[in-house]
Amino acid sequence: MSGATVTLLYFARLRESLGLAREEMLLPAGVQTLQVLRAHLAARGGAWAEEMAPARKLRAAVNQTLAQGDAPLKAGDEVAFFPPVTGG
Amino acid sequence: MSVRIQEADFDTAAEIAAMRRGNPKIGAIASFIGVVRDINDGDAVSMMTLEHYPGMTERSIGAIIDQARGRWEVLDALVIHRVGTLKPTDQIVLVVVACSHRGDAFAACEFIMDYLKTQAPFWKKEVTPQGARWVDARASDDEAAGRWRN
Incomplete structure (x- = not known):
């Protein structure tokens, strides 16, 4: 879905x-899933x-739920990238 | 059922007393407390900071409690996780599960903790004599959570 704006969040080591x-x-045309978005960001x-x-x-x-690479993206989504978690 | 993310310390006895009050169906309470150690991967740890993803943290722990309620007879459950700056001997996390019988309480408490370790969005950064470093996730934590998939 092109023309869709999403919010990207980065945490922990990534944020730094x-x-x-x-x-x-x-979202550029063609960036419709999490894994394509990741590749698009890597290209920076x-x-x-x-x-x-x-x-x-x-x-x-995606929208505060763990998601796999094939998860679709749409306008208004909150997408977060972060390292494997280490709480507890 | 309750999830709290806070910088402040917690009082386990007070939390358990509050959970028990006025609920005569409770016959067993299991609790787990995670504590900051002074060593990790062979290096002395003097301090750590815990970062989290506000919103998703509460949502993911709530979902883990819901899964536990689907598997065992859980009358009440509480998770408190601290964030911010902590030092060795500080309490980090409290899980309390109340059930009618101990088998359910022990299992649900361990399940919640195993899933929290691998799914709840917290990240530790620790200070060692070599400097500050982000803690790496452990394969043993993934294995512990994997035990429950059957």
């Missing part, structure tokens, strides 16, 4: 290495390429 906690993004290069690399263990949530 990307130097960003939150951004609004107009530098720390983005490193943190979003397919080999990196990364978790993601």
Whole structure:
């Protein structure tokens, strides 16, 4: 779905290495799932390429629920990327 | 059923007393307290900070409690998780489960904790003599949560 704006959130190590906690993004045409979004972010290069690399263990949530790579994205979604959790 | 994310410490006895009050169906209460250790992966830990994802944290722990209620007869459950700066010997997390019988209470308490470790969005950053570092997730935690999938 092109023309859709989503909110992206980054936590913990990602937030620090990307130097960003939150951004609004107009999804480019063709970016319709979580895994395509991740590849799109990796294409920014530098720390983005490193943190979003397919080999990196990364978790993601769509609207505050853990989601897999094939999860579809739509306007208004809150999408979060973060390292595997370490609470408790 | 209650989930609280807070910087302040908690009083386990007071929380259990509040849960028991006026509920004569409760016959068994199991609790778990997680505590900050002074060593991790062989390095001394002097301090840690806990970050979380406000909103998702409460939602994910609530979903874990709901799953526990689907598997065992849970009369009441409470999870308190601290965030912010903590030091060795500080309490981090409290899980209390009240049931009619101990088998359900023990199992549900362990299940909630195993799932919290692998699904609730918290991240620890610890301070060691080598500097500050983000704690890596452990494969043993994934295995502990995996035991319940059957």
